[in-house]
Amino acid sequence: MKKIIKIFLIFLFIFYFVINTYFVNADTSEQNNISLDSEGAILMENESGNVLYEKNSTEKLYPASTTKIMTAILAIENCDLNEKAVVSQAAIDAVPSGYTNAGLVAGEEFTVQDLLYALMLASANEAANVLAEHISGSVEEFAALMTEKAKELGCENTNFVNANGMHNENHYTTAEDLAIIAKYCFENETFRKIIQTVSYTIPATELHPEEDRVLTNTDALINKNSKYYYEYALGGKTGFTSQAGNCLVCFAKKDGVYLTAVLLKASSSANRFSDAKTLLSFGYDNFSDQVLVEKGTPIETIEVPNAKDESNTVELTTGGEISDYVQNDFEDNLTYEINLNQNISAPVYVGSTLGEITYSLNNKTYTVPLVASNTVYSAHNYASYFLAIGLVLLIVSIIIIPKRKK
DSSP, rough: OOHHHHHHHHHHHHHHHHHHHHHHHHHHOOOOOOOSSSSSEEEEEETTOOOOEESSTTTOOOOOOGGGGHHHHHHHHHHOOOOOOOOHHHHHTTTTTTTTOOOOOOEEEEHHHHHHHHHHHHHOHHHOOOOOHHSSSSHHHHHHHHHHHHHTTTTTTOSSSSSSSSOOOOBBBOOOHHHHHHHHHTTTHHHHHTTTSEEEEEEOOOOOOOOOOOEEOOOGGOOOTTTTTTTTTTEEEEEEEEEEEEEEEEEEEEEEEEEEEEEEEEHHHHHHHHHHHHHHHHHHEEEEEEEEOOOOOEEEEEEEETGGGGOEEEEEEEEEOOEEEEEEOOOOEEEEEEEETTTSOOOTTTOEEEEEEEEEEETTEEEEEEESSSSSSSSSOOHHHHHHHHHHHHHHHHHHHHHOOO
16 A cells, blocks of 8 residues: 555655746746747847748748749849830740739730739749849849848748749748848838838730729738738738748838838738738747946946055946847846956046947847946056146246346
């Protein structure tokens, strides 16, 4: 019986330990992480470039039609919005059945602006091809231009082989790279205007006379009639292929703070929008502009060699303020390292720089000078003595010694 009781107590102890550990970890996880369906994700604050959340952000994944943000920005930068481009049959034939299109007809002539709205709102794949041919002569040459631009922006794991994101094993990016591209695109006023447009109409043409083509934005976050509407959303770009899953690049603004979110390979269209709202809300609820360190913050007091006995120490304070968009409870994670100048000795004067202090938070560093908050005089200030004696002798020579007669 004692043996049974002993075994039972051991089992109870193990059970308590496991359950207690699980719930403690679950609580911690709940505080520091969020649950997303998307396989790859990242959230970035635009002004600082700070990454607020990431999940498999450097994993190479297929971007599907989120590719089109790069196509759009290159068209904006390389074309006048009013210049005309002609739809080729090759641009249409290159889009397989099942991929989205705007019903463009070979021979039709459109402004670059019309094609951009077809590209970004309706996700028209043939519009991407028309723009690529118009700018570079071929889709292949344009894709090379896209990859080159990505590298210029600092994207290390991105390669484009087409202008629209149709599946190809060699057409890939990462959530991190796509956020870098998206942030760059969002800085362009024309790009921002297009992605925030809910609906756009392309008038009927001679080759398509039946009706106007009304283009509707596929980003449900900006559609007030959608259950996925997000009041702070500023548009973005959706994407889908069976290999890429459901993808989304989106932007938001709240209280003057701009955020960029990227979701890759969600299991459904609904989940990518739900993930986006979760991610953006997480950023706004848990991060804010914070003063990490105020100017004049006391750091430490050090002894100064060659100083007068009664005042041989100097207090070091920060010579500047540090502020950033960081988590609200950043204090416990903020660390610092001090680097003092060599051969510090008296005299030391108020405001003189005696070294620097480097703070670290979330793998980011901030450096400000360390300055003296008080003066430390030298124990043997011979220079001052000689200066005083020289001054006295000068005055004596002027007042007492008579001037020579002419």
